[in-house]
Amino acid sequence: MQEKTKQAGLARKVSVLGAGAWGTAVAMALARRHDVLLWGRNAAALQAMATARENTYLPGHVFPDRLHVAADFEAALAHVAAPGSLLIAACPVAGLRPLLQSLKGRAIPNVVWLCKGFEYDTGLLPHQIVREVLGDAVAGGALSGPSFAQEVAKGLPCALTIASASAELRALVVETAHGGNMRVYSSEDLVGVEVGGAVKNILAIATGAADGLGLGLNARAALITRGLAEITRLGVALGGQTETFMGLTGMGDLILTCTGDLSRNRRVGLGLAQGKALEVIVQELGHVAEGVPCAKAVRELSARLGVEMPITNAVAGVLFDGDQPQAMVARLLSRDPRGE
């Protein structure tokens, strides 16, 4: 522990690939102690960020001095070429595969990803996409947990978990990110951590819809609790450990996202309850809502695995089959009684 505290002072090189709300917030948090390059796919937006020293995805949060904006992808990679540096993939799940493909064949020692979801077409978790594209030679891990970008950008406290099979990668991420108002725990349960982060977004849509319909706090608590049972069933079927789902990346992130109005996924549910079309809601958000593609991927995956996920199926029915949110509630309430 003493060793960790000593090393926490070491300045490291970090490149964050993806300049949305979360990539930017993480880059800002790390730039309080490290030299950080933030790269995004939109060169004009990067130019505006470099001038304004803030990102329109996170208005009002001024970049620390050690955060530099890089429009040049090669420069972002060169920045983290030395051992002990960290490359952070901060795009949505939909962008992970193409981003990794552009890293193929490069000398990338350590990769951490922040996205939460299953890939829409394949039903794969992020670590499976990483393995498919980059192989096993690259040490990688998922950084996840209850963390709204706006709060992290403000420097408010939060706790995250780095999950990886590599002890060296876990130690590097803890040394780099743990400190100040950010606590970083570590876990070997990559599957459990990724499943919790993915499925809680679907459940936040359900809870937002229930709240928007005025169904009350009892219904909200029931959805969160039964949602946790759903996350756990799927996660265990995929090889995750039950206790992971009771931690930060399971119950912690589920509670945050289902109850906090900063959640984009919860806001999708609130919009559906108002009778808005999904396209309109997504356009008004101006950010990704990972629970939407994830609901489709998880509905198919759970059917394939024979895992019961009634809330997920009800959300997917509203999102993709034209079911009304009221019908979603009726469908859940009309299920046969069973043991808890």
Ligand SMILES: NC(=O)C1=CN([C@@H]2O[C@H](COP(=O)(O)OP(=O)(O)OC[C@H]3O[C@@H](n4cnc5c(N)ncnc54)[C@H](OP(=O)(O)O)[C@@H]3O)[C@@H](O)[C@H]2O)C=CC1
């Ligand atoms: N925001 C948060 O509080 C948290 C978010 N996360 C996760 O982090 C990931 C990123 O979220 P966040 O940054 O908030 O999202 P935002 O919607 O704020 O930003 C998305 C960013 O990704 C880019 N992008 C969008 N679609 C694609 C795509 N298909 N391929 C490549 N790049 C794409 C956008 O670029 P452009 O501007 O050019 O469209 C933008 O830079 C998500 O998986 C999310 O679940 C995790 C923890 C907290």
Ligand SMILES: O=C(CO)COP(=O)(O)O
């Ligand atoms: O993952 C998040 C908080 O931990 C952010 O949730 P939303 O994507 O719903 O805003």
